[in-house]
Amino acid sequence: MVVKSYEILNLIENLTNHYNILESNRLIRNALNEVEIGYSYRHYFEVLVNYSEQSRSDGYRLDDLYMGIIGLAQFIYQARTGVEPRVKSQVGRNGAIQDRMAVDNMANNLNIMADLANDLYVKTVALDREKESNRRPALYHSIKELKDVGMLLTSTSPGLIR
Secondary structure (H helix, E strand, O other), X not given: OEEOOHHHHHHHHXXXXXXXXXXXXXXXXXXXXXXXXXXXXXXXXXXXXXXXXXXXXXXEEHHHHHHHHHHHHHHHHHHHHHHHHHHHHHHOXXXXXXXXHHHHHXXXXXXXXXXXXXXXXXXXXXXXXXXXXXXXXXXXXXXXXXHHHHHHHHOOOOOOOO
């Protein structure tokens, strides 16, 4: 099933905008590039955060969207628990003003991204349920990693992902 919901596409576009804000600082961008996400999740995460007009017109396959949501949740979790503390210690009090401002705003941007990712997840599941029938069961039941999305989007405790 191809998803072309206006609400879902706008959420993805907003996620892309906040991701681009994070990546606009050199220090943070370099640190974020070290976030480790499984290859398949990384691919679909990048498909989501590199949103384009082509994606808007073509839409997203439902399974690709779910994989991207899992990758996004893993990325946000790893950025919160690993990257943010590391870049804060690198900048310290003697860093450039732009770097300090970007690092100080990093937590807020990650929180906004987590809220948008959660909204995306909820709206995608709702659409999946709406299209469910006897001939087409809802897809989210068959993707076991989706059960961890909420925990990854809200947790700031290291150690959930190995």
